[in-house]
Amino acid sequence: MWWKETVIYQIYPRSFQDSNGDGIGDLEGIRQRLPYLKDLGVGAIWLSPFYKSPMKDFGYDVADYCDVDPIFGTLEDFDRLLREAHALGLKVLIDLVPNHTSDQHPWFLESRSSRDNPKRDWYIWKDPGPDGGPPNNWQSFFGGPAWTLDEHTGQYYLHQFLPEQPDLNWRNPAVREAIYEAMRFWLRRGVDGFRVDVLWLLAEDLLFRDEPGNPDWRPGMWDRGRHLHLFTEDQPETYAYVREMRYVLDEFSQPGQERVMVGEIYLPYPQLVRYYQAGCHLPFNFHLIFRGLTDWRPENIARIVEEYESLLTPWDWPNWVLGNHDQPRLASRLGEAQAWVAAMLLFTLRGTPTWYYGDELALPNGEIPPDRIQDPAALRQKGRLGEHGLPPGRDPERTPMPWDTSPYAGFSTVEPWLPLNPDWPVRNAAAQEKDPKSMLHLVKHLLRLRQDPDLLHGRYRTHQAANGLYAYFRGEGFLIALNFTDREKALDLPQEGRVVLSTHLDREEAVGNTLRLRPDEGVVVRLG
Template sequence: MWWKTTVVYQIYPRSFQDSNGDGVGDLEGIRRRLPYLKDLGVGTIWLSPFYKSPMRDFGYDVADYCDVDPVFGTLEDFDRLLKEAHALGLKVLIDLVPNHTSDQHPWFLESKSSRNNPKRNWYIWKDPGPDGGPPNNWQSFFGGPAWTLDEGTGQYYLHLFLPEQPDLNWQNPEVREALYEAMRFWLRRGVDGFRVDVLWLLAKDPLFRDEPGSPFWRPGLPDRLRHEHTFTEDQPETFAYVREMRFVLDEFSEPGRERIMVGEIYLPLHRLVRYYRAGCHLPFNFSLITEGLPNWQPENIARIVEEYESLLTPWDWPNWVLGNHDQPRLASRLGESQARVAAMLLFTLRGTPTWYYGDELALPNGEIPPERVRDPAALRQKDRTPAGYHTLGRDPERTPMPWDTSPYAGFSTVEPWLPLNPDWPVRNVAAQEKDPKSMLHLVKRLIRLRQDPELLFGPYRTYWARNGLYAYLRGKGLLIALNFTDREKALDLPQEGRVVLSTHLDREEAVGNTLRLRPDEGVVVRLG
């Protein structure tokens, strides 16, 4: 099963490579950079949305599930990209956005045209509450009520994100079949699967009850955190929808060519793992992002790994991720030295790793001046939080990929849609290719090392997790030791061995019964 041995590389298409000089990345730009991805060693690329869209949320507001937005190119561009990726041995996953559409999608334009329109029930419409306001207290992820009044028909429609992103009614079988046909459209073209956006939000409480208040909310936090999401997240009906999506994927699967589902699911681990049973191949495990990076301590990371491993059945395949288009950059969270340690962690844990574009350069969060802010979450909520844009904005982790020292870092021939990282003249692909000890070379080495059968399929066992050190065994012959501190540390080994890789990229040597780790160093030791 290819998805167990691959490394997934997420590409945010607007920010990877511009091929036509408009300052925005596109599909042709990605195609031209496929050799870089092959050389990096990843086996699968995941493309964030490139569908036709008004771009109110940069493609997550879909106006046509079966076409490419002109800013990214054409269907022919996609077909060419897919063909060349497959020729290089790369799998391609694309985003599926099934929870909501754009308010400019023909389905919604019909739905809002009349209460009697055949597509009225394709979206979630409700009469005003007793006070004439929204039907209940549900809040949008992007701030404010999750309901907007349509003056023409006198009812409110639900949108868990922007008002321009009305939620589809997944209780309606016609809606589900329309989405499944969209899946088939891309599967027939040859895609290898989907990353499914906000999978855990598809079903809503059929009684539309008010959500209970959260005891943890305080002024300054996002509006959505005012409540516990008892009635808008992880509803029982969701699992039936996941099973139906799996059936569609299985229509196109064959031995050695499984089509897979990766589910975006921000839930505690004990709830997350239930999505395996429903048929999701890889329910995204965000625990390192949500719990690990904010508390980067060996004891905490070991606890997370052990809890996850304990919840998995023999039929479940683990997965790990340290960054994405919605989260601050890894290097800005930990600093470059510990970002190297985190990379070694990601690529040596059991399961499929997902890597975010640019993190192989230790790319930092971008610096976005107020006049350059583009993220709708930031623009809608900047006045609601004391910290302003950068508390909620996602622009800093979406800045363009710096390729070289040519104008605009080789990303474009004009000013990019977001500013480049300030240090792009020295932090770029070409510069790190020339530096044998760069983060880029470390990631390449880690991806190659991960093909060792012990790392691919060997069991995990915690060896040590205290006093700033985290060490674990993979299979019978590998020990990974990570120093989370800026001080030298020593670790007693179960037997002699040999260091085969250090995050400093300057050490391959025999080691006795005591392993000495330099500050901010991770090593892989082959025992025996």
């Protein structure tokens, strides 16, 4: 199946390429950059939302599931992008946002118009609590209660994100069918699948019980962290909804042209892997981000990989990710030297990797002055820390892609919607293309090497390594060794081999029974 042998490249459309001079990226801009993606070596692109939207959460507040927002272009622009991507052999996944809509969606405008409107039950409405306040203690991801009172009808509606993003009622079969019809709209146009937003949040507790307190929460931390989310996350009904979504995808699938579901799911491994059985092809595995990048030690990374591998059945296909539009940049978390090592890790583990735009340049977090903050999470939670002790603002990882040294880095002809990385005159795609020892070229080498059958399908085995090193076998042909330290290290090899790639991009040589690694170096050894 194609999705087992590809690399998915996430594009945040606002920040990839502006084609019409308004400072915001668009679909035509993405189309213009397709040759770059083909040359990079990825096999699929995932587009974050471009639907018609008031942009309160930059497209994750959908006002029309079957149209393109004028900021990003037109349906004709999308069709042209899809057609040219397919001509280049690139698959196209788009974001599906089924948990909530915009408060400007026609469905919600009808739902809130009166208590007896036929679409009232398309959203989740509850009477006030005994004290006249919210029905329970559920908290929004973006801070504050997950309930807002509608003065007109006297009831509260649920929103796990912004008040402008009311939650759909997935227990209503008409709601589910409406979402499935939206999926069919895009599948008929030819998309190759969906990344499904907040898949694990589709169902809530039927009794709307208060969530218990979190004993580890402290003042100043993330509001939603006050509670343990036993009644708003990963409810049993969710698996049935996922299965129904899979049936829709299967309507359009045929051998070699399978339509794939990638699910955004932030859960521990034992819960995460259940979504395979529910029908999700690739339940997003964020553990390298949240357990790995916050504790970047080889023994911890080995533990994360081994635990995941141990829980997968022969029918489950692993996946890995190191960054996305909601998390700080890889190079800013680890430093640039270890970001190169992390890239080698991602592209040589068993499974499908997802790569975030710009990380191939070791792009750092952007610097966002207070008067240019755009992210609603940051604006609502100034001074607080997020779930993992990080600031909640997501603007730094969404800054424009720097393409070259022309004005505004070739991204636009005017000031972009977010500031460029300060070092864009030297850190841009054109400059790294000219430098054979750049991060961009390392990623290209890794993606070419990854086409070897042992790296695509070979089994994973951890190799015993000294302190500061992480090493593992892939299939019968490769050993990957990663030095997590700034000191030289030595690794005993089970047999002789040949270094075929180093993160330093200066080494191809035969090795005997001992492999020496320089500081912050990763190598791929072909054994035998």
